[in-house]
Amino acid sequence: MLSENDNEKIIEELKKIVKQKGLKYTEQREIVLSILLHAQEHLTAEEVYNEIKKRYSDSNIGIATVYRALSFLEEVDLITSITFGTDGKKYESNAKSHHDHLICTNCGKIIEFMDEEIEKRQDKIAKKNKFKIVSHSMQLYGTCETCQG
Template sequence: MIDNYNEIIEELKKIVKQKGLKYTEQREIVLSILLQANGHLTAEEIYNQIKKDYPDTNVGIATVYRALSFLEEVALIASINFGTDGKKYESNIKSHHDHLICTECGKIVEFVDEEIEKRQEKIAKANKFKITDHSMQLYGLCEVCQ
């Protein structure tokens, strides 16, 4: 399990309290699934994992979507949009990385390239711009789908 799992759950509790909302086990379960996931998951995959791991919990697919929307809004998770095919989600605990996304099978490859990072900073500086966050998603066909 993740080292700072409890810290992230405490952060969720703090955010919910600051917003004057009721803390729900459903949000914690959705976040927990993403914290433990090895890849990017769709809402349906999260829902199926909940049914498998928490069979006694009454969580519907609509609740999963609402929890994902909230968790993304408060920046505890991030998503990659696949247009009409929906979104895939991941927790925000990993260090910065970018994505290669196969438009055929949906495979996602995470990568870090220091040259690209330096170039972005150089471009921002040249334009007197301070980058606070960024996301790069490159779309194409993976080796299998080519």
């Protein structure tokens, strides 16, 4: 979990990016980013919207604004998403340390994991092929323990 200080730095980064792009800073983007910074799990746009209604009840942010904010935040690399076919996307903050995902194709559960051996193997494969990795994302699809039962 990120500290409030880390969250403030990320919000400052958002303000800097918006200024660099010559765009207007909006509180809506900050609220959407804040929801994802505090989230314990990956959230759909609808779940972000529902959290906003709960935690920022006096704001009048509509679902279309949430989608636009998510799209912008992903474009500037402050958040990332996983696509779930007909279920759309689930979002998370990019502020977490690197991790990969196990995704249940039945219930949509996402398990985050980090494996040093996999990371080393990827680097070895890249080096062997004279390839420089700048980023990667690994998503393994299957069924979780609950859905197998």
